[in-house]
Amino acid sequence: MEYKISNRMKDMKGSAIREIFKVAGDPSYISLAGGNPAPELFPSSALAGIAAELLENEPVLSLQYGVTEGYKPLREAIRARLMRIENIGTPDDDVLIVSGGQQAIDLTTKCLINEGDTVIVEEPSFIGALNTFRSYGAKLAGVAMDNEGMKPEDLERAIAENPNAKIIYTIPTFQNPMGVTMTIERRKAVYEIAKKHGLIILEDNPYGELTFDGTKVPTIKSMDTDGVVVYCGSFSKILAPGLRVGFVCGPAALLQKLAVAKQGSDVHTPMLTQLLAHEFMKQYDIDSLIVEMRNLYRHKCQVMLDAIEQYFPAGVTHTTPNGGLFIWCDLGEGVDTQKLAALATERKVVYVPGATFMTDMSKPCSGLRLNFSTMPDARIVEGIRILGEVFHDALKK
């Protein structure tokens, strides 16, 4: 039988990252490709105790159907924490639990985007979000980035060129893939532009707590007095990604619709994983765990930056993140990092070529993303050394 795939899905392919993951699963490869948190910081023993206790003492709560909006005490704990650490949340806002931050993006798109509408995105941006937008038939319009984030004047241009634009998608803090942070001035500008044109800002902030020096630029959501911002957060990078517990904070009027969409998608996020996140926050100090992560990632980032300075050819530029999981490098005009990725893979080092993160993936791209959170220090250095050789050879030609 021949399968007629829907228009929205027929040109969709698995993300390049996903294919790279399959190679990267092989431990003989040095993977600088994924976005995996450092597994040595998973509080697995604490979670083991909590899980056993919950299933023994609260079997019905842990195993029976739950409500779509999420476990109420967890919603309340997240609401309180968002207020405390990010100054987020007005009386008109609500918090929903979702199955990872990805689902917040999915549901928001499903509720706001008609086929042919435009989503405005940073260029480069997170492939998982770009593909979700594409999977609902959205057109993507890229806004140029520099070390201060999305350029407001380019955002204005994108809106002018796309009268059907409905959403501005941004990862303002420790952006994926660039690792850069949008300045407060630009955040204010982006917020005002969105408000003026009646666009929703989808603020994705999975890495915000992973600040190396403890400083934070205020989230766009913290400025939101008009119900313009839908804010996505997640336990993936501050507890464990395999749990798939995320949350969304936004205008209650809109989140009601997201809950209807979620009901049709997976009914509710598993009770056990929600309860693990909730009990961990109750019984342990998640802020201390996050401080450990910050320290580890600051160190690993520095290891990678030092290796880049030592091994990469002069002329390769890189970002210098103040948090998060990623460094972005640029090999200079005319270099196609997709081709070089094949050579690197032959030498058992994998990274994600920059074209993956672009609105038009078919154009050659001289950028690439490196992840520093997953590999041990020595493997980071070795991986960068090998990449340095591959890049030297390529740039000589």
Place this chain on the structure above:
Amino acid sequence: MEYKISNRMKDMKGSAIREIFKVAGDPSYISLAGGNPAPELFPSSALAGIAAELLENEPVLSLQYGVTEGYKPLREAIRARLMRIENIGTPDDDVLIVSGGQQAIDLTTKCLINEGDTVIVEEPSFIGALNTFRSYGAKLAGVAMDNEGMKPEDLERAIAENPNAKIIYTIPTFQNPMGVTMTIERRKAVYEIAKKHGLIILEDNPYGELTFDGTKVPTIKSMDTDGVVVYCGSFSKILAPGLRVGFVCGPAALLQKLAVAKQGSDVHTPMLTQLLAHEFMKQYDIDSLIVEMRNLYRHKCQVMLDAIEQYFPAGVTHTTPNGGLFIWCDLGEGVDTQKLAALATERKVVYVPGATFMTDMSKPCSGLRLNFSTMPDARIVEGIRILGEVFHDALKK
């Protein structure tokens, strides 16, 4: 700010069941409304031991990102079990893990349905599925049911009237909401009709194992030599629904697309819940647990049927299920069970009125669904007694 909701979502409301659930959560109500499995059979101690062991001994596997298609050993175990107990699976088929059976419906719809296409459904049918179809802009075409399931001649009519029909959605075994089972002759007929017209059958079988006497009518998927059937199963009714672990077995060529859609929806189903299902099947005898469920539900169904005979007015008809969770009653032409539900709720008994399960929910409906799996025996009898009084009063008028 005013929110412009997408066309596909703007008329969507939370399901009536979901609103009823909110009342039904109050223990002073007798809920015959939900589809909750009997919590006393959750193997919570076994799962507590497994969860603790997994998190202690396999922290990275349990907590790190996993692959979108699902944990491979679980996929293989399900594949083997489907072959053993349902004779399902050809070399062209694949198995994916999904976040509850609901997600299999969601992803299949997303991949096959364009806005304006038609999904053919049994009438009445599962509200969760109907709403998912609606949420992708699908038109619904109902096919009349009797005690032998969907009527093939009415299916032919629906296809003739809807040239854009793409999917036939059916719950052939212990149907939700009617509790009836499609005969083997009709299954064969439905399969041949689908094949002839190039339609996909979405066979939803969450209750199939809950057969009261151990007998089974072969699944439609077991007849599928042409890649026509996408089969959805779930651990919700044979282990625990709060885990949100389901699976889909269908043509690999199509399931590849479903995996791409799933990546954009929730990346992957949580590792811990997948591992719990897998380890439970490895370490314990899930077939014995299912036999316990069958015995309990057979008993509870009989308790409800006896009470219906005793308390309901003559002239109220009901189905006599051979498995599953539901009985369907019909109060006869002209009775609106939605109105009676309000009177029943005042007397602290809740059920789901039949209109909920119809393609056009606005029409009055004389049917209603009763669930027998959740309440203790005495509450079932008491609930039916009260409903009997409400119905007697109504039918007198």
